Amino acid sequence: MRGGAVVGYLLTRTGDGQRGRHCWTQPQDAAYALDAGPVVLHRLYADLSGQWLADGRLHHYTVAPAADLGVWLALGFPHEQVHAIMDIPAKTSAEVPHDVRQAGPADIDALEPLLGLINEAHAAPPVFAFTDRPMWDILRSGHLELLNDPAVAYWVSEGPEGIDGFVVMRPVPDAESSILKPEGSVELLLASTAPHARGTGVGSRLAAWALADAAHRGFTVCVTDWRAANPLSSVFWPRRGFRPVAYRLHRILDPRLTGSEHVPGL
Ligand SMILES: CC(C)(COP(=O)(O)OP(=O)(O)OC[C@H]1O[C@@H](n2cnc3c(N)ncnc32)[C@H](O)[C@@H]1OP(=O)(O)O)[C@@H](O)C(=O)NCCC(=O)NCCS
Incomplete structure (x- = not known):
């Protein structure tokens, strides 16, 4: 508050499970008056986060607009996910490449060897994302749902050894x-x-075609996101024209802070 007026707010939602015992702040959950500046978020986090730790919440997530990145980095939050957007170039006469086609539910067995590749990339160095059994168990049903959804365009590429890539819009x-x-x-x-x-x-080729097809269907804006530490996707998507607009940042507090060895003050 300043002079009786609200100059900022910060909300968080608590959760557990695959993301750890956490607090999660969405972009719409944090705001400050422009003349007060992002330092307001710094103060609000200082005020709130002690209680989060007392509640055993060592994982703090915030999805911050790019303009607010600095304040969160200064608070010890590193990048986890990059959220990006692109204006889809208007296409007039693009033709589907000869090795690309739309997939359907009957392709699920041929797709099986590819379904875990994103999980693998995320679990591997240098991403080191915690990946539990349910993350693998839902792959087949999740892809089947997408393959069955008439609104979804599920594009595959076929090489000499069968399906060798996919892009889902x-x-x-x-x-x-x-x-x-x-x-x-x-x-x-x-x-x-x-x-x-x-x-x-x-x-x-798949991404170019998927975007051209989206343009044909009347879409003008495409969004995507990737793990900042993924060495392949973090280079690949900006090269396709996606511009980062927001970041999911993930701060993990030292678990020893909740133990008896930690001495908060003398
Ligand atoms: C990201 C991914 C889909 C890229 O697909 P791909 O078929 O390898 O991409 P391409 O062959 O079209 O190559 C695209 C670019 O990456 C470069 N590249 C891709 N793989 C490379 C490699 N192994 N070594 C060097 N350069 C490589 C290409 O030179 C090309 O460069 P350009 O953008 O300057 O044109 C693929 O690496 C992948 O499946 N990664 C693992 C899963 C994953 O992370 N998915 C994305 C989740 S968000």
Whole structure:
């Protein structure tokens, strides 16, 4: 507060499970008066986070607009996920590449070897994302749902050894729209290339076609996101024209802070 007026707010939602015992702040959960500046968020976090630790919440997530990145980095929050957006170039006469086609539910067995590639990339160094059994168990049913959804465009590329890559485009449902996913945009939801086919142009051909097709369907904006530490996707998506607009940042407090060895003051 300043002079009786609100100059900022910071909200968090608590949760447990795959993300650890955590606090999660969405972009719409934090704001400050422009003339007060982002230092307001710094003070609010200072005020609130002691209680989060007392509650055993060592994982603090915030999804911050790019303009607020500095304040969160200064608070000890490193990058986890990059949220990006692009204006889809209007295409007039693009033709589907000869090795690309839309997949359907009957392709699920052929896709099986590719379904875990994103999880693998996330679990591996240098991303080191905690990946539990349910993250693997939902892959087949999740992809089947996408393959069965008439609104989704599930594109695959076929090489000499069968399906060697996919890109999935899903219109953002109105209920999900946010500053990360503008209303009426399409989301490039998932993409992977089989390891043997990487670096041969499969991913860029699939992405170019998926975007051209989205333009044909009337979409003008595409969103996507990736792990900042993923050495492949963090280079690949900006090269395709995606501009970062927000970041999910994840601060993990030292677990020893909740133990008896920690001496908060003498
Ligand atoms: C990201 C990914 C989909 C890229 O697909 P791909 O088929 O390898 O991409 P391409 O062959 O079209 O290469 C695209 C670019 O990356 C470069 N590249 C890709 N793999 C490379 C490799 N192994 N070594 C060097 N350069 C490579 C290419 O030179 C090309 O450069 P350019 O952007 O300057 O044109 C693929 O690496 C992948 O599946 N990664 C693991 C899963 C994953 O992380 N998915 C994304 C989740 S967000």
